[in-house]
Amino acid sequence: MDQPQLWVSALTQGSFFGLLGLAYYLVLIGAGFFNIAVGAYASLAGLLTSWLVVEKDFSLWPAIAIALAVTVVVAGATELLVVRPVQRRGRGSELAALVSVTALLFVIAQFAGFEFGYTTLPGQQLLDIEPVQIGGAIITANALIMIVLTFAIFLLLAMLIRTTRAGRLLRAVGDSNPVANMLGLPVHRVRLIAFLLCGLLAGVAGLLFSSQAGVSSSSGLGWAISGFLAVVIGGAGNIIGPLIGGIVLGMLQIFVPYYWGGNATNIVLLVVAAAFFSLRPQGAFAQRVRV
Amino acid sequence: MTVRHSKSLRLAFLATATLMVAACGSSSTSKTTTAATAAATTAAGSTAAASTVASTAAAAVAGGSTTTAASAAGTAGGTAGPASGKPFIIGINADTTGPGAPYSVPAFKTVQSTVDLVNSQGGVLGRPLKLVQGNDESDATKTPAVLAQLKDKGAIFLLSQQGAATPNALIQSTGLPFMTVTGVTADAAMPPNNTYGFVIANPLTQWAPTFCASFKAANVKKVAILAEDSATIKYLNGVLLKTMNNCVEIVAQEVAPINSSDLTAPISRIKGDGADAVWVTSSGGPFEVLAFNTLAQLMPSVQKFTLASIANEPDIWKLANKGALNGVVGLGSLNDANVQTQKLREILKADRGADFVPTAFDAQAYDAVMIIKYAIEHANGDTSPQALVASMETMSAYPASFGAPGYTLSFSPTKHTAFSGECGIVMVQFDQTNTPKAWPVYQPSC
């Protein structure tokens, strides 16, 4: 574990997983819903940006703007057209909503394949600077942006959610959803805003990560799982949970292959996830529950 | 986490577990097939082990068949006027939507272009060729149905991939002669079960000596291998390294998952092993790009070698960072000094636009159709499987659209692989613009 280069990789991957986990977290606390479509949002943003730049000759920043806008709209549509109508049906609808959104995940992946092709598209370089060398490690521009932006976003959101009225409203609606209506809280609007923010975050994450190893129409499925694992490991009791979970996951993905070879990763991941899920389902950062 | 959140997460775990199982299941087969197909197709010009490209039989009456072969390979010529009458049906099983898409799509398109071209120049014996398509998505459970469909539609000749995902036995059981355009192994052309199968590619056994000679020419004594974790590459490496241990010292062998998004770990391990060259063995695609991107950053001065995939996938050249592929040496298939290759470029440029970069897949696809044309003509219109097979077996000295100048393909009753000499292989090297050119240091001679 004394190789700085590996730490850079672990941190880069971990940041990505953390951002995905944060997207999950927002909808968890704002709408009490596990929005597995996060993976689809991330891959859609990355794919659309690359496709616009590579196939349609758009310049970079307009492509990014369009891709993020589309992703946010899709996220809003998830709440308005899929989750809300299904959950309106009443008890037992939570599973139905989750299933519907999982189906949406596949639909988006297929649609993306149909529209943009099934091959991998390259990610776009956001900053054209040479890699930096710090200590024994080489940090590319993409890695730098990913890490710095992730930490900045986490800090910003943590502050917003904790200290502002808007943040409190988000937490209140998510936490006391059945009665939030009866308090006159704007539940629908808050949920929608949670979904939109989720789409934006996941889109940014996907965009940044695409420049690492490209993006294809089927990337979203794996990313959905990665973000999920970040939340499982880190817990949803605190906004810092997904970030910690993401970084732990990143470390597993980098250090396990280093010591035990490439095949061990999947096994280790499954074992860790299962362990957390059965022994500490609330994740590393639990909410205290006093009866 | 509140009770509600916890319940949400449990449901999510169920959903995700299902996803993981599905993803793992499909990805392992799909990756294998992709790897297989990729290796096969790229190996196109050079490997027999990878592809099941049916070879046209080369038992030929010397002069006549050569002439016929030559004219069959020719682009222009043929009777004036469009083809008419009952078409000769070629069935093609191309995975255009599944894991084999990166390879099957370009091959399929060029098969189509070639068929159109032949028809516009009078067809075969005056009659048009017709293409009917099936897609087994590289899934062996779907293959029987697809093949049966093609046969029902009246196909007299099949083009298909063959490999782990599409077992030789299945295709043989149709009783129709077949060739593989993007294939995986050479089972189809090797005894005992090779009545109907033909393979265009050079055998895998030819790769090892070629790489040995290449390493020698580049003064490489110690090699570290970075392999993708797929069944195909495992198989390929197994065959290759058995013989290559004699010519170089393998100082490291790292394996990484095919869908890795970060290869820092295995490359960091390689760094300390004192290798003269790093050899990336993969079926191409994002894995290989990531490998060379990372190598360019972490080991910029080491010599880099690849197998045969990346040189034949122009679409992924732009995936790599600027200059990341500079200096990479590997098996290509197209040498512009080859007259037939030039003709192919012209044809495809006219068909697909001036920007089009042809690859081994295109060359094989083109040659496959032309060879079928030859077989039908030489059987004088007798479309029974036996007649066609016998006709294939008469082909000798067909000028290939790939390989060194003057490289020809031939079949015979005892030889269903078209390979006829080392020079089907072309060694290429990438330049600063991530584009491959013929490697000046070493080329196999005919």
Add this chain to the structure above:
Amino acid sequence: MTAGDVLLSGRGISKRYGGVVAVDSVDVDVAAGEILGLVGPNGAGKTTLVDLICGAQEADAGTLSLQGRPLDGPSSRRAHRGLARTFQHPQLALSLTVAENLQVGRAARRNSRFGRMIVSGLAGIFRTEPADDLRDIETVAAELGITRLERRADALTLGEQRLVEVGRALCQEPLVLLLDEPFAGSDAESLAGIADIIRSVRDRGHGVILVDHNVDLVASLVDRMMLLESGRVAFVGTAEECLASDEMRRVYFGAADDGRDHGVLRRTAEAVTPSNAGPTASGAQVAADA
């Protein structure tokens, strides 16, 4: 509004579930400056009636009006019109602190119109609470005897949570306050606090509907009392009238005037009027003292 004006009015409110009638053609009135007690055995339909008034469930029949205008629509709209309620089991936002839960109550009024919500939302990103809000919250908390407002809601005992929920409802500054079993699980001191606060709400001119099993407590506080039995109004009148009625005797003791001494109820009613000092935890104690 002046004391005595009818604030909330319901006519013919009905609700059935399949074959079971939960609420059967109930008429209800609450005036400004009045506390209406709602009593009855389990399953009488008290909580359902509160749900129907607040819009948590949709009535099958009947009309409601608030301040003379029809009261309908989703529960959030009714909350904005001026209804606030508490629940049999406290429904707080468990990950928020006590102070934040109370602030949610205050914010509820502010978010009643979209424009105002946007403005306050944007302002909310850049500022924290206006000073008035903080003062009101502290006042309410003090009145209810809630201390250490920085604690998280999930760290409170059930009784404390109930208190906070009442506080939150009060922070909404509703026209009509509907309290569902606010006394359950509270100790003597909390009882007194809650009772005082309810009275002061009434004195300020709001209306209160109070649902509880503890008939004595209810009787000590309320002006009017309604007895529900199997979804129907069995009796409605002043607290004394209700306590003395045959219906009350029948429902709670299973018989009408059967010659037995039901004086305990009468004495209880006398004993728990506001003129008596100190809280009483149970009628039995009063009876013993009397």
